Amino acid sequence: MHIDLSGRTALVTGSTQGIGYAIAAGLARAGARVAVNGRDGGRVEEAVRTLRSETGNAEILGAPGDLASEDGTGAVIRAVPQVDILVNNLGIFGATPPLEIDDAQWRQYFEVNVLTAIRLIRAYLPGMQEQGWGRVLSLASDSAVAIPAEMIHYGMTKTSLLAVSRGFAKAAAGTGVTVNSVIAGPTHTGGVEEFVRQLVGDELPWEEAQHQFMLQHRPQSLIQRLIEPEEIANMVVYLSSPQASATTGGALRVDGGYVDSILP
Template sequence: MDMQLQGTTAFVSGSTSGIGYAVARALAGEGARVTLNGRDEGRVAAAVERLRAERPDSDVSGIAADFADPDAVAGLIEQLGDVDVLVNNVGLFGLAAFGAVDDAEWQRYVEVNVMSGVRMSRALLPGMLERGRGRVVFISSESGVSVPADMVHYGVTKAAMIALSNGLAKLTRGTAVTVNTVLGGPTYSDGVAATIGQIAAAQGVEATSVRDAVIGQNATTLLERFIEPDEIAALVVYLASPLASATNGAALRADGGVLTTTL
């Protein structure tokens, strides 16, 4: 299916690996000119070269910036120019007891998980509205709806992303610009795979057995396996396309059925 993204420009934050990279690769495959992002210049350059190798006809570039640093984000925005598709993907993730997360760590999660989307949307949404077209997609999580007790700080920031996206959508009334959120579920990203590999090595077992045991602890998953990053990316590409013109202000699930509510 032609997603009608040929010649559009896209920026994906936090896209040197995992879901972000999968989204960037999928957009590039549909003919979008894609800018990758990560904190480290070396990793950004490597991701750009990898994507060019996987999509030889693609137009790919990269900008390094740490979203925990407002000045770095301002510099990134200065380099970007007009963007048709903004994917607010960058985010911190981690398990921690509520009492063990101090104010500084809370602030770091807010800066990266929430203020990244605030700053990028504040910079790029007005141009979309002026040009009369554009897409903003937030990558949130089912943890923003059902906040886990062992990562309250993460879940709260993911809930804030959902609220931010919904509020921004109301600014697009009567235009061809949309703002939506994807609620991802347990995804076998590069980081998750590395962690499971370390656990498996320490236990002297196969990584697949650890992976299956971890997902088996999730009592509500209907998929009964980890989601692949490409499966999240497929929904993002649809929302980024003109085909999703009637979807705005929505939080769409790619959670494998983890959430048990109907709405």
């Protein structure tokens, strides 16, 4: 399948590293003009330089800004006023005993993981509808469906993103704009490595630590390994393409078979 996104502008939030970086690279390789976002302007500039070198695409720009604030969101929108492909990847996660999650932490997780996506959809969806083409994608997680006991607050936000995506897909009905969520399974990123170490300790070599984590905490996985960020990016690039024109309002799984259900 040849995916050509030439002439399209994409914004990927939280894209200086991990899954977001892999998505930005995948979209750039497909020919899109890609805006890289992060809170730290220096890290954004570094990611832009590296992506240009790795992908051979010179049309990569920086859109720094803290999307958890209205001012930061405004800065990003000013940097990229028109977007054809919006990828809401930004998110925070961490393990906290359920009864120790206080009100402030509940609010923080909702504001960072959910409200940032809603703000950007509100900003960019009207322009997509007006031109009759657009793609809105939000990165959810297996935790949206199989809520982990050690991070209920994170799971709640990812469940919310499924609802947000389905609702905005209805709002965009018949306009040529598709809105979907991607259910990512346990993925190998720097942040996840730290999370794995929190749960299984620092003593084991990484391969053994990963193996123990999957056995003890994610035994449902059918591939029995962490997913690589590029594997998530492949699904996002496809859903961003003209070939995915009949897929909307969906929750597409790239979870390694983790969720034990035929449907999300």
